[in-house]
Amino acid sequence: MDQNTIETVVRPANRRAFPRFEDGDAFLAGGTWLFSEPQPRLRRLVDLSACAWDPLTVEHWGLAIASTCTVAALDAFQAPPEWTAAPLISQCCRAFLASFKIWNMATVGGNLCMALPAGPMISLCAALEGTCITWTPLGGERHTRVVDFVQGPLQPALKPGDILRRIDLPREALMRRFAFRRASLSPLGRSGVLLIGTRSTTGGFTLTVTASTRRPVQIDFKWLPVASELRDRLEVAIPDSLYYDDIHGAPDWRRHMTHVFAEEIRAELRRPAS
Structure with missing residues (x-):
């Protein structure tokens, strides 16, 4: 989409060249969202591509x-x-x-x-x-x-x-074992639930909950918990108000799938590493 309110595009090559930020500015990287809908308040784009990071x-x-x-x-x-x-x-x-x-x-x-x-x-x-x-x-x-x-x-x-x-x-973290679970309401739909579990070399277990919640939620254990312990920690860490509600999933479905996937991940990481 054309953004016909843009008056200037600047391309700083390093940090010293960045202009003073003003109202109406936006930083441009890939632009896949920025150019997807009207941005009537914008007047200047600061293109990060010239930094060549x-x-x-x-x-x-x-x-x-x-x-x-x-x-x-x-x-x-x-x-x-x-x-x-x-x-x-x-x-x-x-x-x-x-x-x-x-x-x-x-x-x-x-x-x-x-x-x-x-x-x-x-x-x-x-x-x-x-x-x-x-x-x-x-x-x-x-x-x-x-x-x-x-x-x-x-x-x-x-x-x-x-x-x-x-x-x-x-x-x-990059050397941990992991288990991944994801669900959406349609084969090509946006993630409604996405959970990742990791297990450290010392046996610690971390569960990261995203997509089903309004913000990421992370739960850490020094050991691999039993099913009831994991369930109880999930209940405390994610109150009903934290589950997201939009066309990609109702809160009760997201809550149910979060608990199902959490137990599947726990069981998978309980098995010895192959």
């Missing part, structure tokens, strides 16, 4: 994902063989159920900044203990866990002028 960087501590990394680039990533959880990356990419055109333009950072419950990059980065690194307008930097970055539908932890620079995934 490396999409993916393997470090000794884990993986750095630039906010401008596309879904296609992330899906094509060849992880080190010891990263047991690496197949989860592709599973979450395919939870988009989008065309190749979207895959080649949509960005990881854009998915997080939209903060929609069904955002699969939110699911991935939250489950792998991701941290959002945000640039602030005055030159500072803020670190926020992904589970805290997404505060509700369309409510990212961003202030005017903030830029999500990258998402860091720690090596320890």
